[in-house]
Amino acid sequence: MQDQLTALLARARAELPAVRTRPEFEAAKARLVGPHGELTALMKQMGAVSKEERPALGRLINETKAALQALLDEALRALAGAEIAAQLGPPIDATLPAPDGGPGTWHPLTLVREEMCRILRKVGFTVADGPEVETEFYCFDALNTPLDHPSRDIKDTFYFPDSARFGNVARRVDGEKFLLRTHTSSVQIRTMLKQPPPVRIVSPGRTFRRDTTDATHSANFHQLECLAVDRDITVRDLKALLDYIFASLLGPDTKTRFRPHYFGYTEPSFEVDLSARHLPKVHKEWIEIGGCGMVDPSVFTAVGYDPAVWTGYAFGMGLERLAMMLYGIDDIRYFYQNDLRFLKQFA
Numbered sequence: 491m492q493d494q495l496t497a498l499l500a501r502a503r504a505e506l507p508a509v510r511t512r513p514e515f516e517a518a519k520a521r522l523v524g525p526h527g528e529l530t531a532l533m534k535q536m537g538a539v540s541k542e543e544r545p546a547l548g549r550l551i552n553e554t555k556a557a558l559q560a561l562l563d564e565a566l567r568a569l570a571g572a573e574i575a576a577q578l579g580p581p582i583d584a585t586l587p588a589p590d591g592g593p594g595t596w597h598p599l600t601l602v603r604e605e606m607c608r609i610l611r612k613v614g615f616t617v618a619d620g621p622e623v624e625t626e627f628y629c630f631d632a633l634n635t636p637l638d639h640p641s642r643d644i645k646d647t648f649y650f651p652d653s654a655r656f657g658n659v660a661r662r663v664d665g666e667k668f669l670l671r672t673h674t675s676s677v678q679i680r681t682m683l684k685q686p687p688p689v690r691i692v693s694p695g696r697t698f699r700r701d702t703t704d705a706t707h708s709a710n711f712h713q714l715e716c717l718a719v720d721r722d723i724t725v726r727d728l729k730a731l732l733d734y735i736f737a738s739l740l741g742p743d744t745k746t747r748f749r750p751h752y753f754g755y756t757e758p759s760f761e762v763d764l765s766a767r768h769l770p771k772v773h774k775e776w777i778e779i780g781g782c783g784m785v786d787p788s789v790f791t792a793v794g795y796d797p798a799v800w801t802g803y804a805f806g807m808g809l810e811r812l813a814m815m816l817y818g819i820d821d822i823r824y825f826y827q828n829d830l831r832f833l834k835q836f837a
Contacts, residue, residue, distance in 0.1 A: 492547075495554045498528050502558055506565040515569055523558055595837040599712055599825055602813045603694045606714055609738045610692045613731065615716060618691040620677035622698075623650070623659050626666040628676040632792040633755040647672055648698050670698035675755065678717040678804065682793040687800050688720040694809065705821045712809040719785065719795065719802035725758070728782060728803040736764050736779075740816065743768055747776065756783025756804055770818030777815070780807030 502522055509515045523529050532551065539547055596604070607617050620628075629635075630642055640646060650668040659668065677693035694714040701707040718727070729748065736744045748760035762780045766772040782805030787797035810822050817836075819825075824832050 492550060494532055495550060498522070498532070499554060499557055499561075502561050506561050507568070509565050509569060510572070512569065515565060518565075519562055523555070523562070529555060529558060593837050595833065597825070597833065598813050598817060598819070598836050599809050601836060602809050602816060603712070603714065605739060606735070606809075606812070607692055607694065609735055610716065613734065615690045615692045615718075618677050618681050618693045619695065620671075620674070620680050620693065621656075621659050622671055622696055623656055623668055624671040624676045625659065625661055625663070625668055627662040628679045629669060629671050629673070631663070631666075632679040632789065633675055634786050634788045634792070635754045639754065641672060646700050648700065671695075672699050673697055673806065674713045674715045675804070675806065678715065679789075679793060681717070682719070682790075682795060687795060687802075688718075689802070690716075690718050690720075692716045703823065705823065708810070708822050708826070710826070711822075713806055714809055714812075715804065715806035717785070717802060717804045719790075719800055721800065723784075723801045723803060725784060725803070728784070728805065731803075732762060732782065732805065739812070740764070741768065748782075751781060751783075753781055753783055755786050755789050756781075757786045759783035762805065762807070766815060769815050771820055772815055779811065779815075780805055782806070 502518075505518055509518055521527055529551075536544065536547065536551075607615075611617075626642075630639070635642060648670040650670075652667070654668050656668065661668075674693040674695045674697060677695070678691065681691050681693075682689060692714065693716075695712065696710065697713050698710055701709050703709060716731075718731075729746070732746050736746055743765070745765040747763050749763060751759045751761045753759040760782050761778055762782055763776040764779050766774050766777040782803065785802040785804055790797040790800060790802075810825060813819060813825070814822065
């Protein structure tokens with residue numbers, strides 16, 4: 491019987507590497523170790539072996555069974571690898587040109603951001619930038635946001651642990667927390683602390699809030715805010731600039747209107763609506779687009795400007811909201827999915 495077990499292993503070593511398909515593998519497995527296979531037939535001969543020889547023969551059968559199983563496992567791994575390789579096809583030469591020779595393009599949010607910056611540069615605004623990680627002073631305190639304001643709650647804002655440290659952002663006030671900025675208004679504070687009036691800046695950038703993601707909300711989104719500081723600036727200047735911006739971006743038929751509102755860093759404050767019946771997929775007479783107002787004197791005091799000499803206005807809006815209206819996009823999540831079917835529409 492020992493010779494038969496040795497011959498069985500030899501046949502398995504010769505046959506299994508030649509298996510190329512699943513049916514061939516299953517047939518070989520059944521022939522070797524199946525209920526009617528060769529190993530099973532040899533095991534049935536144990537009854538005719540004497541008691542003295544039975545332990546040694548049983549050990550030999552178990553070793554043969556383990557060796558056969560190892561050969562079967564190896565054959566199955568090789569077969570699975572060959573199947574995956576067949577699905578993947580021939581190796582790709584990374585030095586060859588990409589098969590998609592279509593032109594690249596900017597992201598739709600980048601298109602809107604650059605167009606807004608171009609429009610505002612024409613009337614004297616410069617682009618200002620700031621860190622996405624901020625401190626409470628720049629994001630809240632200097633903007634006249636009290637400690638009990640809902641926007642400062644941990645349910646609305648992403649705070650970092652007290653032990654967090656950043657090489658490019660330092661605390662201005664001892665004990666204040668680091669956070670992901672909730673608006674780009676912090677760039678306005680940083681700019682005013684660095685330079686004297688007059689100031690005319692536009693600050694586009696990414697912001698973060700604890701919003702539940704759906705078709706119109708995202709925890710990560712983009713804002714564009716403007717600040718103008720000079721002598722004798724009035725609400726009329728603010729309204730004229732907004733009329734110019736939206737007529738330039740959305741067409742000369744676009745109109746704007748103000749509704750009284752409250753913001754801690756502007757007084758008086760307004761919500762801005764624009765007429766949107768001519769925009770794709772909007773079909774509304776008026777739609778809210780952002781907030782604005784005259785800079786509160788307490789904000790000027792926080793940055794060292796004399797509110798008796800200087801006045802100014804500020805306004806802000808979401809870039810996603812603008813892009814959705816401009817291009818007829820009905821779900822904010824499309825901007826972040828990197829789906830080429832969506833992005834190629836802007837090529």
